[in-house]
Amino acid sequence: MCEVIKHSDGIDMEDLCGGAIFQAVELGVFEFIDRIFQASPDLVWSNNQNKRNPLQFAIECRQERIYSLIYRLDKTERNVIGNLADTSNNNMLHMAAMLSPLAKLDNISGAALQMQRELQWFKEVETIVLPRMRDTLNAENLTPRALFTKNHKELVKEGERWMKETATSCTVVGALIITIMFASAFTVPGGNNGETGIPIFLKKKVIYGFYSFGCYIVIFFHNFSVDASGNPYVTLCRK
Numbered sequence: 272m273c274e275v276i277k278h279s280d281g282i283d284m285e286d287l288c289g290g291a292i293f294q295a296v297e298l299g300v301f302e303f304i305d306r307i308f309q310a311s312p313d314l315v316w317s318n319n320q321n322k323r324n325p326l327q328f329a330i331e332c333r334q335e336r337i338y339s340l341i342y343r344l345d346k347t348e349r350n351v352i353g354n355l356a357d358t359s360n361n362n363m364l365h366m367a368a369m370l371s372p373l374a375k376l377d378n379i380s381g382a383a384l385q386m387q388r389e390l391q392w393f394k395e396v397e398t399i400v401l402p403r404m405r406d407t408l409n410a411e412n413l414t415p416r417a418l419f420t421k422n423h424k425e426l427v428k429e430g431e432r433w434m435k436e437t438a439t440s441c442t443v444v445g446a447l448i449i450t451i452m453f454a455s456a457f458t459v460p461g462g463n464n465g466e467t468g469i470p471i472f473l474k475k476k477v478i479y480g481f482y483s484f485g486c487y488i489v490i491f492f493h494n495f496s497v498d499a500s501g502n503p504y505v506t507l508c509r510k
Contacts, residue, residue: 293319296328301336308340315344315352322357323366330366330396333375341399353400359410361418367396368419370426381437382429389426393419 288307292314295303304325307314318324329337341349353363370376371389379385393415397405406414413421 288314289317289319292317292325293328296325296334296337297332299332299334299337301334304337304340308343315340321359322355324352324355326352327355327357327363327366330363330392331369333371333392349399350401353404356407356409360407361409362400362404362407362415364393364396364400364404364415365407365409365413365418367393368415368422370422382426382433383431383437386423386426386430389419389423 292304292307295307315326316324319328323331326338326341329335329340341352344352356362357366371385371392376385376388379388397415405416408414409418411418
């Protein structure tokens with residue numbers, strides 16, 4: 272196909288492999304897209320039925336390897352792609368504000384981590400577009416950030432619930448550990464001599480040092496887990 276593309280004009284190329292390109296983007300077939308763009312760089316400007324080019328569609332489908340091909344373009348070309356709008360007047364940043372496909376979200380465990388990933392995508396695309404594009408309105412009169420907030424309301428709620436449950440679980444486990452460690456702190460390692468009452472390992476300082484160090488480590492992590500669960504700033508995502 273690449274050899275045929277090299278000897279075709281622009282219109283023929285888009286008709287020949289336009290559908291295959293967007294299907295490959297959706298499925299994340301990086302090697303195919305890479306070879307096609309090398310054979311004919313102009314295909315990066317081809318559009319689907321929604322007037323989205325392959326790189327914009329890669330954002331919508333959350334295909335990071337294919338999206339990374341944007342860095343092969345020069346700065347002017349990147350700015351042009353960032354300015355292009357689809358049939359709903361969504362620019363590239365609006366597309367990053369859309370919710371990821373469920374198949375992509377399901378690969379990430381926990382709603383809070385899913386939200387973190389969505390924020391990372393938005394911030395990444397934000398570095399590509401011109402500053403004025405961040406305030407551009409789409410057909411719904413929404414800026415990219417407003418669209419992001421609208422599309423991720425439920426995920427934010429799920430993330431908050433997930434973090435509270437995780438923090439509660441950590442606190443319970445930490446409380447159990449500290450209870451056991453306090454009991455252990457007053458128990459002499461190795462026990463006492465039944466006749467004299469003197470600890471059996473009293474003269475073995477290495478054992479006592481290791482035991483004390485272990486107690487300190489456990490207590491430290493318990494206190495950290497309790498502080499973190501109650502600290503509003505120790506979070507993975509924010510509204």
